[in-house]
Amino acid sequence: MAQAHDQNIARIRKYVADAREIQDDLMDFDASGTEARLEQTVRELRGRVQEQRAALEKLRRASKIDIEQVAYASDEPREKLKQILAVKEAYDQLTPTTTYLPPKGSILPALLAARTLQQNIQASKEAIASTQEQIAKQEHALRREEENLHDARLITKAMESRIARLRAQHEDRSQKTPAQLAKELIVAKRARKEEYEEEMKRLGEDLNVFINDHLSAMLAAEEFGGPVVGDMLDVENDTLAAGFTKKGKARSLKKPVADKTRQRRIDQIWGNKPSIENEEEEPLTEAEAADFEMRQLIENLFALLMARGGKEYFVLERDSAASRFLVRAKIAQFHPKDAKKLRLIDFGRELDD
Template identity: 70%
Template sequence: MAQPHSDAIARIRKSVADARDLQGDAMVLDAPRTEARLEQTVRELQARVEQQQAALEQLRRSSQIDPLEAARASEDPRVKLKQLLAVKQAYTNLTPTAPFLPSMDSVLPVLLATRTLQQNVQSTKQAIASTQSQLTSTEALLRSKEADFHDANLIGNALRDRRARLDSQIEDRSQKAPAQLAKELIAAKRAQKERYDEETQRLGDALNDFVDSYLSAMLAAEELGGPVVGDMLNVENEILAAGFTKKGKAKSAKKPVSEKTRQRRIDQIWGNKAAVEEEEEPLTEAEAADAEMRELIGNLFKTLVGPGGGRAYFDLERDSAASRFLVRAKIAQFHPRDARRLRLIDFGRELDD
């Protein structure tokens, strides 16, 4: 029994020495020799498998005990004791038996080591990919949290400043008489109203300049069957006088259109209300569109500040290019069930569908 153990130890030492040599020197592959060693290893393994199968078959034939039944622990204590004794005897008999080791020229250890190394490399690659994905998501979450933290700091600073101002105002008011506070409040409201009136006047003048200089001619072109507002930026009076074709293209002005014909067309589209008082010359198409837009905006403002507030609609006399432009510009909106009713969008409130 000592001889197998000595041989096994010698093979183990030889394998260790070969492994160290392989680690220290570069491996030189000899294809014929490697193939022969593989075939020898396969034959050894097949022979070992056949040997174990023969031993198993011999054990089954010589024993009348069902292996499946013997593998289960019996409920009978005496039978269970016999099973434990048999297992103990088997371990006692197998302990001194030399384990199966491949031959010295076998490549089985190398194959097993290669398989283990490949598994480790694959698992390491998967771990790296998983870690990179987690790192990316963690960095994105960190940036989001940093942005939230920055916003929270800004909000906190603004709230502290606001609180300091309120405390200062409360302390200041507590030292003043009610009559003096009322005077200061009235003066502040008047100053605020003056600023609002000045800003309203400035914005109104800018709107009038925009309508007069740019928008009126484009509105007139759309009313005359030309392109939609914005498609033709430079619309001259000669183009408006000549008119547009059914396809929306400007007609060629080979001969000038008579003023009577132009005035009849203006009256048919915009009506006599477009005329301006104390004006001797008749209105052009752009001027008529300008007057209509101003009147429409004025009526919409009156409706907005009227009794119905932001929910009241203004009844249109006709579908005009001015009303369509205000809707496209998101300044006004039609009634959901009646396109002849229009109102300005009150940006101070929620939009109503």
């Protein structure tokens, strides 16, 4: 048994040695002789090409058949049969012919293998790029679906919470009498009304502060031919007293403007307005006159809105900076056919009825 085992080991080792020798013979590419073998291979291929050309030329001279006509099947049955027989005879002659193989030591197999390997590498790179692009698209689609799933879960959670609240309210109401429900509804309506009144009061105070501290001076500047409201944020009283040029720039204040001149100019624009309370009937300044006009216009528009439901227009005495500002701020709108008519925009309806 030991002797048989040793013989098997010896055969395996001999097989390995023979295989390595064969592999070394196949892969024996000497760098120093590569160029010479390449030239030899090129000469062999050129020789084969010359042989094929010579054979083709010999065939052309020996045959009177037009190759271009033979390349296409004839419509005539007999001629077509002759063509088929000729093709069969050619195949029969070529079948026993030995396939051309490059001689030992030729570098042609290595070149063919290198070309095939290069084609496979290029195809693999293109496949990798295409796969990466598809992966990027799939990842983008996956993120979008995850976002949609997250939104759907949030909506589902909110709907479930809403349904639970409605069920609880329904169960609570089912246990109460109509009188109790009516009383609770009245209390809730009154509480909401008080909240709305407090909110309106707060917003009204904020509006008054905004008009008094910022808007009134800019409205007065626009009335005197100055920049439109918003273009000059800080307008001083001295600037309003000096006035503006025809190009809308503030005049230089070299000397104080007389009170009579200022009052006459105020009366020409705003007319005679009542004096401010608790100031001993002192005349209004330009900013105070614009402030009074804006407040009066807003009060008139609100009064008309509450009385007529927002469908009627308020007739303006003149085209003022206050009315133009309300229109630019999307708070009011002019009549489509009459610019002297103005009304507040009902945000619960369309802009145009």
